[in-house]
Amino acid sequence: QSALTQPASVSGSPGQSITISCTGTNSDVGSYNLVSWYQQHPGKAPKVIIYEASKRPSGVSDRFSASKSGNTASLTISGLQAEDEADYYCCSYAGSTTWVFGGGTKLTVL
Amino acid sequence: EVQLVESGGDLVQSGRSLRLSCAASGFTFKNYAMNWVRQAPGKGLEWVSSISGSGGTSIYADSVKGRFTISRDNSKNMVYLQMSGLRAEDTATYYCAKLYFDNLTGSPWGQGTLVTVSS
Numbered sequence: 250q251s252a253l254t255q256p257a258s259v260s261g262s263p264g265q266s267i268t269i270s271c272t273g274t275n276s277d278v279g280s281y282n283l284v285s286w287y288q289q290h291p292g293k294a295p296k297v298i299i300y301e302a303s304k305r306p307s308g309v310s311d312r313f314s315a316s317k318s319g320n321t322a323s324l325t326i327s328g329l330q331a332e333d334e335a336d337y338y339c340c341s342y343a344g345s346t347t348w349v350f351g352g353g354t355k356l357t358v359l
Numbered sequence: 360e361v362q363l364v365e366s367g368g369d370l371v372q373s374g375r376s377l378r379l380s381c382a383a384s385g386f387t388f389k390n391y392a393m394n395w396v397r398q399a400p401g402k403g404l405e406w407v408s409s410i411s412g413s414g415g416t417s418i419y420a421d422s423v424k425g426r427f428t429i430s431r432d433n434s435k436n437m438v439y440l441q442m443s444g445l446r447a448e449d450t451a452t453y454y455c456a457k458l459y460f461d462n463l464t465g466s467p468w469g470q471g472t473l474v475t476v477s478s
Contacts, residue, residue, distance in 0.1 A: 250420055250421055252403070252405075283459070285458070285460060285466065287404075289404075294454060294468040294469065294470055294471055295404065295454075295456075295468055296468075297460060297465065297466040300460035300466065301460065306460070306465060306466075336403075338403065338404050340404070340406075340458065342458075342459075345418060346392060346409045346411065346416065346418050347406065347409065347418055347420075348394065348406040348409070348458050349406060350396075350403060350404040350405060350406060351403070352403045353403035353404065
């Protein structure tokens, strides 16, 4: 049950694009397409922005996109906006009804 | 509207017990596995426990195995987390969440309830 690996922080200027990686193992990210990405603003509950590795829920901006290759999932945010400044977590199903989260990435919009 | 509302968080002494509750509404509760996820102050998210829709299967993170018990009452649309032998490292905001996303109910989370364990 080791946490998925994410960079601790990323930053970008408004209008730019950033990518956050999430590296797991053959037991989680590599075995299942059940990878979600959550956005969490300070003091708030996490909100899902990507599910099943690359799908966007209704109402989530199309500036958010994601993919998965092997044991690594990636989240890309294009056209950065001030409101995107938040913590981002990946989450993968790990079999036998267990889940594992990434350590989280703090996005700073410069 | 799909909604999860946690309650029961408190300040407790190390070694004591506490029960968290989560009230679900807006979806067919019995059809879905539910989870508890926690977040220590200033730290990341940690999956704690899952329970199947029927309540017949439950599983725990190694960090809480043997101390925490998840349960549910489908007649009341409630899920619970009984925590015993609490430690300082259990201090966290505890979220009730449906982690498996589906188009009907999404992946709702509650607002969280704070558990503080004093040593």
